[in-house]
Amino acid sequence: MRHRREPLGLSSGRSSAERYNALKGIQDIYPPEVFIWQKVENTAKDVFSTYGFQELRAPIIEATDIFVRSIGETTDIVEKEMYTFSDKAGRSITLRPEGTAPLVRCYVQNHLYNLPSPQKFFYSGPMFRYERPQKGRFRQFYQIGVEALGSSDPKLDAETISMLKLFLERLGLKGLNFEVNSIGCEKCRPDYKNALLNFFSDKMNRLCLDCKRRYEYNPLRILDCKVDECIKLRVGAPQVMDFLCSGCRTHFDVVLSLLHLLNVPFEINTTMVRGLDYYTRTTFEVTTKQLGAQNAVAAGGRYDKLVEEFGGPPTPAIGFAIGMERIVELLQTSNKQDIPNPKVFIATIGAPAEKEALIIANRLRENGIWVEIGYAGNSLKSQLRKADRLSAGYVLIIGDDEISSGKVKWKRLSDGTQGEIPFSEAYDFFQ
């Protein structure tokens, strides 16, 4: 008969141990998922280096002003999403919400513009934005980004976009859409903005609440609104393409023709708006329908004035950033994970065998072979089961018999064949 169990720790003052969780919107990355991350990072490095991009490691905290000035004071990122703190001396510092500004700061501070142009860099690492988490959106998220500084040649735009395409192809991703747009330069963009303001000025009252706000700080965004009434109201609104200056128009046309030349399938999306103020001319985005509302897996564009803003010489530039979590999620649903497996598992019976196993394991490891050994004196059966679970290539079995005969038994798990070899030859067996 079973009895009701009395709770343990009757006199415990605390009701329960405090449980620690990662902060909201911040997640741990561990095996097996981490292997996908490694694959993405390695692929990026391989592909980007064939285009001459080299790694640059900028800090993840900067003076707050670096982001305010570059991203724009009235953007959502700066207004409400930055992790900003005071350090012990009272300076305002911020965890980077994006990677371009720190890289440009580094470029200017270290006079990298004195090196042959264009200079091409890639980076990867965590970014931080204080947002409400949802699918594909986190407070600490990872980006791989590239930046090419020092050329306004449209070839660079096309090359950069086609490099992104190659990267995504290498990962085996399908069903992605490339969207490109031009948002003009500091000369022609104000004209377009004014035209939009004019167009919507008498329709203001009927716009949705969000669009009324957009009218004030970013009227281009009204073109992107999902509310039915706003969609109706914007029929006949002025188009960016009609307002590009001749320089921007030509640049855009060349980029498009080169994208054709490089077999990048794309669509022009004239309503695509970037969230950061520093973009000029070419902007682009890679989207998918497989990720829910956060559909951009990578995005970027030109920023021809940013280096000057940081006090450097006139230096046109272009770059993009890839959302790691979003790429990883796509790979998880479409690909099988390649989990690394040990080559050898050593199963032992008895204490003398355990010592022998340690010696053999070490020797094999010195030769670069991944070896696991059985622990805690489990039965041979359970050790073999563990080897099977780990998908080990071979099991070596060592017991009293083997020690007295001087031969170790081996078994190949894929087909069950087995045999034995002298201890002294075990070291060479797996070469």
Added chain:
RNA sequence: GUGAGUGUAGCUCAACGGUUAGAGCACUGGACUGUGGCUCCAGGUGUUGGGGGUUCAAGUCCCCUCACUCACCCCA
């Protein structure tokens, strides 16, 4: 910041307001004393997220709170 949904074993999920909250997977052992995968048997685990309330009785109903999820906003 706004709105909606969900919290039960390590994981995936059951349980009309009514005994001691169950099952699969996984884990460990055994059948097979030194040979994995298949099969069968056995074994352990829960403060039902937390707190309060209604009730003879709450995993189940109500309130609060926390966490997670999705969406809006925005973005990679």
